Amino acid sequence: MSRYLLAVDQGTTSSRAVLVDTQGCIKDMVQRDFTQHYPKPSWVEHNPRDLWHTVLDCCRQLLKENQLKATDIIGLAITNQRETTLIWDKQSGEPIYPAIVWQDRRTADYCQKLAESDPTLEEKLQKKTGLLLDPYFCASKIRWILDNVPDAKQKAEQGQLLFGTVDCYLLWKLTDGKVHATDATNASRTLLFEIHQQKWDPELLELFDIPTSLLPQVQDSAYHYGEVDPQWFGGAIPILAIAGDQQAALVGQCCFQTGMAKSTYGTGCFLMLNTGEKALHSKNRLLTTLAYRLNGKPTYALEGSIFMAGATIQWLRDGLHLIEQAGESEQLAREVDINHGVLLVPAFTGLGAPYWDPDARGAILGLTRDTGIKEIVSAGLQSVCYQTKDLQKAMEADGVRPVSLKVDGGMVKNDWLMQFLADMLGGEVQRSKVNETTVLGVAYLAGLQAGIYDSLEDIAKRWQLDKAFSPKMSKDKRDALYSQWQQGVKRIQTR
């Protein structure tokens, strides 16, 4: 009987469980969507029960459909939407508030006031954590829960509460409350973790007034975290890897050498470039983050996060009803001249890197009487590429240029989009054969821990190209289109 790795990807809009064989091939996958909650403008929440139950159900269904028992699984691996913040009661295991999702901007004012109280603060935060003072990260979300949930502050001070990102919460549930831990990549997204010394930072905990007792232990990305409690799958399964989803995708794309980069186009877009042992501090508002940590040794990355990529197409579909399926956007974009002059700036939840403007709001510019659905849909797709170009420019200004760009995520099957991306970047875009790089990446890490793979080099041999897109657009045309975008962004910026 073959044995498999079981990889769980708990994402922003759905949970997935995937079986990966020892050759690194995906055998089967089960996926479940869950409800998004928007209780107030700019607030985004998930019900923790949904996160846990969709993961549990996906795993159970996958095992059942493949007639596998817990003993057929070599190890379980967890990858997750990052920054999403949960706090739960240590005794009962019950979350004291819904999960505050990474997209949630409720702490924008708090962050701004903190920044105004000390003009040197953001630089200090960046030096220690590689991040910026933004509602995106966990620290201000934790603070909000402690300040707004009755008795939370007092309970936290008495050591009765635990904080975790989604990986940490799932690990706690899977081990039936025995393990409270996270991996270094997830810790590096909290704004509380010192990325050079690899430890929670007492000064930052004091700044955000967060008791140390709330925090999980931080381990390597490939590590024996504990065993799944037998009640869930009828037997114990070792938990062998954890990584934030974008870092897992970097591993899944085998970007192990300095200068290698990947960009994932799902709900948001995340471009990550491996900078090796060096934590390169951006002067252009990109993030420095952990790419992975193996055997105690950190590898760093530079990251640009865009909040609205596929979500813009979702909005065109579900909000404006301009299309019925996301895939229709490709044909519509092909049918319109690229010089249509319509610009969609998708700052629905503010602008991410490199602008970091939580108060900016979206706009559609350049409308004329003959503007139709095709132009607006095309502008939505183009916005994803312009935002990637913004990140590329910021990286170049920081002195690094990706040696290659490997792409994955739900949007990359759109060939028109990939061609326009190559045109905008003026460089080759490589679409990998396996699109499920996130689950694959964390399964690779679990495989390393289990001794299935000898090394990262051994893993790298498995990467396969699906299609490469080379730039075809003239430089003049590219510059003209991009300059239109830059002018559009200026119109909506608030800072």
Ligand SMILES: Nc1ncnc2c1ncn2[C@@H]1O[C@H](COP(=O)(O)OP(=O)(O)O)[C@@H](O)[C@H]1O
């Ligand atoms: N052919 C397509 N063209 C453009 N966008 C697409 C296409 N297919 C899917 N998408 C977009 O990709 C996103 C889904 O990607 P996925 O990687 O599954 O997202 P996530 O993991 O963030 O939930 C959706 O937002 C959808 O609008």
Ligand SMILES: O=P(O)(O)OC[C@H](O)CO
């Ligand atoms: O769930 P995804 O794939 O949209 O990724 C979310 C990111 O990890 C947020 O930083």
